[in-house]
Amino acid sequence: MAQRLLIVMIGLVLLASPATAATLEERVVQHRLANGLTLLLMERHQAPIVAVNLTYKVGGVHEHNGITGVAHLYEHMAFKGSRTIGVTDAEKEKPVLEELDRLAEAITAEKARGAAADRTRLAALRKQFAETEAKADGFVVPAELATLYQRQGGVGLNATTGKDLTRYFLSFPSNRLPLWAAVESDRMANGVLREFYKEKNVVLEERRQRTDNSPSGRLHEAFAAAAFQAHPYGLPVIGWPSDLDGLSKARTEVFFQTYYGPANAVLAIVGDINQKDVIALVEQTFGRIPARPPSPPVLTTEPPYAGERRVEVEYAAEPQILIGFHKPGTGHPDDAVFDVIESLLSDGRTSRLHKRLVQEKQLATSISAFSDYPGAQYPNLFVIGATPRAPHTAAEIEQAVYEELDRLKKEPVTPRELEKILNQIDAAQVRALRSNSGMASRLGYFQAISGDWRETFKQRDRIAMVSPEDIRRVAAQYFTKSNRVVATLVRPDKQESESKP
């Protein structure tokens, strides 16, 4: 899961030594366009290829009930093209799409009448809708955007939507950069929501795959919803099915206009490039896009609460458990302490939770800790997730986890443990340079989340400053029962037989 990778990155992105830090920092060039777009460039000439990562500061956190899933659905729509790509004649297509939207809204309104809905009218509307959709299909040039990229050797074309960010990326031979700049700047400025209603069905299938038929998918959805009563981190990025069903194209269009402005975008390019040339190319393409008003801030904050929250999810599967503690978001001084605690508890076989619960007590088959769940920007959770090993139970795991957390409150962490964490962070930074796309992703992530790509280096220095006393203080302050949320996956009482005759 991309989200998880990014979370880990916060802890791991760092450097081998001050000398390489300087070298690496010197290799990154930052350029800001007049319309607010931030460009980050790094030359790496190992092969004639380049990776691009376009990160928008938009995600599930900008949604509310009623429009959940809109950020992710838009991400899917962004592959459908623009006013010039993916269509035979955009002028003629426009009225057909508008008619389709009118019909869709009429259907939604009629359905909303519930039992009083006029079935005959609904059937007639649906028939009209299907006919109009077929007409709209006539204008579609299928997969034209992807075709343009693939034909020129583009690989790894994809995108992800998380709580905080939506990210579009691919790699291709480096001399094809003008093609990418033309296509990508076009979809930033002129996206057209075609095949919108069909794509909702695709997303519903994605939801069935990732959430509805996945034990861990169900557990995570219920866990986040229990943890956040007010803040949108509690809402599923994939969307509630009923929201997806009812989501209008007009609302989706407004969402795009609000959050997809150039000032909300970070463009990271790493590979066999010439920085000056790329700046000129980006000015010439993305630079033509007019600035948009700043997107509104996320106003809702989770009110302080006291009292443990517990939720059970019934599903016919083996047990799983998630334990979370509320904590501050990016920029808070305790952030680096949580990163250290995360490493201490679950990075590698010698980490405390793995050693104690998987190897010694053998209560669990796997256990992991992650800071910054389910997003990093805003106050979030420190989470420990585990799968019990039969006949052991989730309750036994919970008890053993709390014992380990109590140890953090009582015994000072040894210098060797801290040194190991720093060694791993430093080596991970060296390894990060093996991949153009990995480096582009890191630079873009830190720029988008904290406003400064140099955080990749600063974070290391903050982690180096974390003392055993910091860890003790943070553990005592945050790892308390009243600050806790726990979700367990349990079998329904009357277990349905797995295969009915």
Next chain:
Amino acid sequence: MNRVVAALFARAFFLAALLTAPPAFAQTAAKPAPLGDPRTMTFDPVTITVPEVERVVLENGMIVYLLPDRELPLVTVSAMIRTGSIYEPADKVGLAGLTGIVMRTGGTARLTGDQVDEELEFLAANISMGIGGESGAAALDILKKDLPRGLAIFADMLRAPAFEPAKVEQAKRQALEAIRRRPDSPGGITAREFRKLLFGADHPLGRESTTDTVSRITRDDLVAFHRQFFAPNAIILGVTGDFEKPAMLDALRKAFGDWQPQPVALPALPPVAASAGPGAGRSVNILRRDLSQTHLRIGHLSVKEDDPDYFALALLDDILGGNSFTSRLFRDVRSRQGLAYSVGSRIAPGNAGPGVFMLHALTKGPSTYQALSSMLDHMERLRQEPVSTEELQLAKDAFLNSFVFSFADSGLIVGRLMGLEYYGLPKDFLQRFRDSVVKLTKEDLLRVARRHLHPDRVIILAVGKDGDFEKPLSNFGPISVLTLKPGG
């Protein structure tokens, strides 16, 4: 200083590319004119000069590929070992996998497993070790400064694993828990059941471990399995990263040189019953699970990797469902009909045994029939009519223009040479692949589709709630209902 040397070195690899592919954007960007229509942009071809990789055979028969790459102060030593779960006894399925796991966790002649973990993690070094179906793989990834220490541990692990009894027990318990949890993952169930249908539930390529087979495995079995297969003459090493060749060869000789060769006998693989052979019709297999989405697989056995038709089949697969976004299955089943998020096709050419050609999709219960029907139609269409000129051109262009990514880093280059030698394929296999693709015509693809795709005798597997299907699948062939065995 190293960095400058590295940059020069890397440039030398790609000199041809630099000469023949001037950065087009530099010319464009010099003028502030609009870029024009992306559909009509043209670019110089990217040509690549592949770096020379040195191949050395040590005195004890160990084969070593070396490719220095000084960009970063890291060294990677990877190994392919001539073994695999296809060689484990039928009553102890799971033995090969467990052997690989405990070689990594169970200590060496010099260190306990916990000491190994402590030392490697403190050095931020990684060692991985695993035995798959047709090969074993191990790798050391370490900072250059720690190479001597890392290489010593890595060699001990390959040569003299201790198989500590407690770690053997722990690995067995984990394996048993994994078997208990198999029913929770519909994707996993589908993959295993489909292999059983293709190769036979008892064949080494189709069978799976069970509670019984894993419980039966003892520490002695692991020791014996290691002794039987791990020998220097059964190992191919690949070394990349920041090193000098002579010094590296000295280090490897020091680590592995006194390891005596021994004859390694590989048990013969039994033939696969011709499940998709002529005369056999389609079979429809349903595994009932309480899911709102059906996992569909359609396929049959296919060619080996050295088959002359493999290249054409690979391109057909790209067109049918291999390429994301642009393939027929993606465009029709996903984008046009909105029936699936995951849909596609795959050709997995065989090495030890036959390969597999298959189509796959996940769709909601009430559209199972429709999705299946569309997928079979697409498979049939490849036999009925030639692909369009545009489709063929796109598939070729996509393959040829992304060819450079096969040489994106030294690990890929060396890993490929190791794999080719392991499977007895020519070392210029990829170049032959490329040259063949350039020449392929629509007629070639039609001939190959007719010869190698058999929608009339595919194995169909549907895992889901058949009560929700909009029509019974019996129209596609005789139905068998499968059941999951507990502990299986």
